[in-house]
Amino acid sequence: MKRVVITGAGTINPLAHDVAGTYAAFTEGRCGIGPLEMVDKDRLDIQIGAQVQDWLPNDLFDRQKIVLYDRFTQFALMAARQAVAQSGLSFDGPLGEAAGVVLGTAAGGVNTWNDSYRTVYQDGKNRVHPFVVPKLMNNAAASHISMEFGLKGPSFTVATACASSNHAMGLAMQMLRGGSAKVIVTGGSESMLCFGGIKAWEGLRVMSRDACRPFSLDRSGMVQGEGAGVFVFEEFEHARLRGAEILAEVIGFSMTSDASDIVMPSRQGAARAIAGALRDGGLNPEDVGYINAHGTGTAANDKTECAAVSEVFGPYAHRVMMSSTKSMHGHLIGGTGAVELLACLLALTQGVIAPTIGYQVPDPDCNLDVVPNCARQAKVDVALSNAFAFGGMNAVIALRKI
Numbered sequence: 001m002k003r004v005v006i007t008g009a010g011t012i013n014p015l016a017h018d019v020a021g022t023y024a025a026f027t028e029g030r031c032g033i034g035p036l037e038m039v040d041k042d043r044l045d046i047q048i049g050a051q052v053q054d055w056l057p058n059d060l061f062d063r064q065k066i067v068l069y070d071r072f073t074q075f076a077l078m079a080a081r082q083a084v085a086q087s088g089l090s091f092d093g094p095l096g097e098a099a100g101v102v103l104g105t106a107a108g109g110v111n112t113w114n115d116s117y118r119t120v121y122q123d124g125k126n127r128v129h130p131f132v133v134p135k136l137m138n139n140a141a142a143s144h145i146s147m148e149f150g151l152k153g154p155s156f157t158v159a160t161a162c163a164s165s166n167h168a169m170g171l172a173m174q175m176l177r178g179g180s181a182k183v184i185v186t187g188g189s190e191s192m193l194c195f196g197g198i199k200a201w202e203g204l205r206v207m208s209r210d211a212c213r214p215f216s217l218d219r220s221g222m223v224q225g226e227g228a229g230v231f232v233f234e235e236f237e238h239a240r241l242r243g244a245e246i247l248a249e250v251i252g253f254s255m256t257s258d259a260s261d262i263v264m265p266s267r268q269g270a271a272r273a274i275a276g277a278l279r280d281g282g283l284n285p286e287d288v289g290y291i292n293a294h295g296t297g298t299a300a301n302d303k304t305e306c307a308a309v310s311e312v313f314g315p316y317a318h319r320v321m322m323s324s325t326k327s328m329h330g331h332l333i334g335g336t337g338a339v340e341l342l343a344c345l346l347a348l349t350q351g352v353i354a355p356t357i358g359y360q361v362p363d364p365d366c367n368l369d370v371v372p373n374c375a376r377q378a379k380v381d382v383a384l385s386n387a388f389a390f391g392g393m394n395a396v397i398a399l400r401k402i
Helices: 019-028 071-087 110-122 132-136 140-149 164-177 195-202 236-241 267-280 299-318 333-350
Strands: 004-012 099-104 155-158 183-190 227-235 248-257 290-292 321-323 382-389 393-400
Touching (some): 004 019, 004 071, 004 164, 004 236, 004 333, 019 333, 071 110, 071 140, 071 227, 099 140, 099 164, 099 333, 110 132, 140 155, 155 164, 164 183, 164 227, 164 333, 164 382, 183 333, 227 333, 248 267, 248 333, 267 299, 267 382, 267 393, 290 333, 299 382, 333 382
Parallel strands (some): 099 155, 290 321, 290 382
Antiparallel strands (some): 004 227, 004 248, 183 227, 382 393
């Protein structure tokens, strides 16, 4: 079985437009959540979100191509450019045929759906733009990344709600382990922060009106965000032979299904996913120094996740550091696991543990070390990233310092 490493990382998110800026924001405990700016926001009950700021796509993309790019595709492409540039790879020749793309997104081109519905139902027009379907399809971002870099191997999109990115990255790891490719560009992207997207989420009554406060007793729900995280996953020997800088090794992955409820989380399902990732990576609980929690800030998720971690880690549960960076960048839905993997890389490469900001009142049901409010310096050799999605889809990834 081949080893898998990360040799490039890129991101566009509400905190920054690159990895270095995101690391700085995590270290500072900076909040990217604020008042929404969009058409018809006065008709929304929820007035806050974590939007990508100062986004100027016309300055970043060719005018003839941008008509094909929904906002989620734009984010993914820019993050991929950063990741591939850091990796130093060129996909000319045979390597292009041994390289692919596996991306996660929950809903694809939601902004395109929203704009097209507005065109038909509000503006009364009978025709929409001819590129609506290629823009809104879930695989659009993966397809455009494959075309931009000449990645001719296995390429597809995974849609498992809030676990989409972790499933995508885990499947990429498994494919590299098995020899299906030498390099896979992987991660996730999402952009649902439009009128229709927020209206849909309002119906679930899980959205906070003021802030995202994971694990705090006074938490009031999740805050939606947007953005992308993209990585270059590479077979270890291929990376070593070319002298690549290795950011971390991807050593474990597990996915489970609750098979119980479409929206309520399950302690048992989450615990099986966490335990499976440890088993897959040949790890003991005491090997793990940091967990990036799913930590949505909802009453149900946070206590269920803490119970699952306590079940798997036993007496060590109170010693492992676990934070939710959603308190800073919001919940990026299908892109969230990819951006949150950056917090794991920050812990492994720089020894900085991103905090859970907004933590105010201890919750007896979340009685773990959630790194409240301030970043922490600590030596970490192994980190986990949790993702537990609607539909009972769970995916956990383990990284190791190398």
